Amino acid sequence: MSVASFGVGKIRHNLCSATAYGKRTHDKTRTTRKGASMRTFLFSLAVTVALAVGIPAAQAQNSQGQNNQGQNDQGQQDGVPRLDHVFVIVLENHNSFTSFGSIGILDNPQAPKITALAQKYNVAPNYHGVWHPSLPNYLAMITGDWVGTDVSGLNHTYPVGSTVGISDDDSPSVATDYGPPANPSVHRWRVNLPSLAGQLVRAGKDWRAYLQNIPESGAHIANWPGDNNTAKLYAVKHNPFPYVAEVQDDPRQFAKQVPIDQLFSDLGSQQVPAFSYIVPDQCRDMHGIGNPLAPCGGASDTNDNDVKRGDDETGWLVNAITGSPVWQHGRNALFVVFDEGNGPLTCNYDPDARADLAPGSLLPAANCYDPANFNDRVVFIAITNYGVRGVQDTRFQSHYSLLKTVEAAFGLSYVGHAADPTTNTLAPLLAPSQQ
Numbered sequence: 276m277s278v279a280s281f282g283v284g285k286i287r288h289n290l291c292s293a294t295a296y297g298k299r300t301h302d303k304t305r306t307t308r309k310g311a312s313m314r315t316f317l318f319s320l321a322v323t324v325a326l327a328v329g330i331p332a333a334q335a336q337n338s339q340g341q342n343n344q345g346q347n348d349q350g351q352q353d354g355v356p357r358l359d360h361v362f363v364i365v366l367e368n369h370n371s372f373t374s375f376g377s378i379g380i381l382d383n384p385q386a387p388k389i390t391a392l393a394q395k396y397n398v399a400p401n402y403h404g405v406w407h408p409s410l411p412n413y414l415a416m417i418t419g420d421w422v423g424t425d426v427s428g429l430n431h432t433y434p435v436g437s438t439v440g441i442s443d444d445d446s447p448s449v450a451t452d453y454g455p456p457a458n459p460s461v462h463r464w465r466v467n468l469p470s471l472a473g474q475l476v477r478a479g480k481d482w483r484a485y486l487q488n489i490p491e492s493g494a495h496i497a498n499w500p501g502d503n504n505t506a507k508l509y510a511v512k513h514n515p516f517p518y519v520a521e522v523q524d525d526p527r528q529f530a531k532q533v534p535i536d537q538l539f540s541d542l543g544s545q546q547v548p549a550f551s552y553i554v555p556d557q558c559r560d561m562h563g564i565g566n567p568l569a570p571c572g573g574a575s576d577t578n579d580n581d582v583k584r585g586d587d588e589t590g591w592l593v594n595a596i597t598g599s600p601v602w603q604h605g606r607n608a609l610f611v612v613f614d615e616g617n618g619p620l621t622c623n624y625d626p627d628a629r630a631d632l633a634p635g636s637l638l639p640a641a642n643c644y645d646p647a648n649f650n651d652r653v654v655f656i657a658i659t660n661y662g663v664r665g666v667q668d669t670r671f672q673s674h675y676s677l678l679k680t681v682e683a684a685f686g687l688s689y690v691g692h693a694a695d696p697t698t699n700t701l702a703p704l705l706a707p708s709q710q
Contacts, residue, residue, distance in 0.1 A: 354702030355683035359605030367562035370616030385582040388590035397666040397704035402655035404615035412614040413515035415674040419691015423466040444512035450497040481548035485538040487556040493530035508556040542599035561585035611656040618651030657704035
């Protein structure tokens, strides 16, 4: 959807999302609650005027005094206010609504907590996963792309060491496995791209990945406990950080991958980093595990059970964060997002078949990133401790938008496809209720 979807005038959202989001009447720039500030109104007006003359939204923000870096005199970057802490909770494998033959979330009686959060806080109903399967979506959230160097080349026709689009869930090049009789994973990927992790460190800010059932901080293990044929509660494919070269090569950064239990002690001691990336295990992120040796496997591995466990976990995590002393101070945001649903791919990219390649390379072609080709809507909820509520940003958004928004919140430059002119920030969802 183009920036022009930010029109003025209150209309009903023309997607089925209107019902599950509480049938809220909304301004398509953003819904303003009663008592919204005059500055908030003027921002909407600036965007409207810009649209009338064909100026992109970012330039409408510049009309409020932004410099060439997109930062205005209120300390906002592309409309995103500076934040002290950002928390991201990532869930698995469901579209926003029942579609593509699979159940969704916001029309699902097994997900009452997430549905209530979507009704109470701010949402992006046109937010999309970027590729399949899981791993490329996680990488997109922190690098703005889903390409990597294949150090294995196993079962591919391209040369070992080629840089290609990632279309599997294989392990990072530095991963380790259980010994026999466990089955080894394929240690394939090294992502030589700048990442949010490196950006934060260079800016003097901290980050941490809180990973449920990772056995210890800085573990190189690919799956725990077990392997592809057993429990696999922690799965490295749902953790993008050990794939990134600048994290692989820095033991201090690698140690920032910690068990999820540490989140609660960090919240209690007010020691959480600027950026917290939170990933439940496969029994609690709605992924599920079919193997009967898994605690959620066998007969209990039904979609209803998977969604119910993930919904409970999400409610528990949100309550822990928003009820902590950290949440009471400064400006903080919490995002709940799904990695992917069951929608189609954006293009026919296949480096083995040399299909949909960028000229002169094995990388994905430009149409693989074209917003017009995305059709995998997933839940995105934004919660702040300071701002507006009940807002819908109905513009096209994706994992690149999430990365761009986090970078803007910390005053960082944009990497990968976060820098694309078609990538919006999620600024309307982070607007202050009063200024």
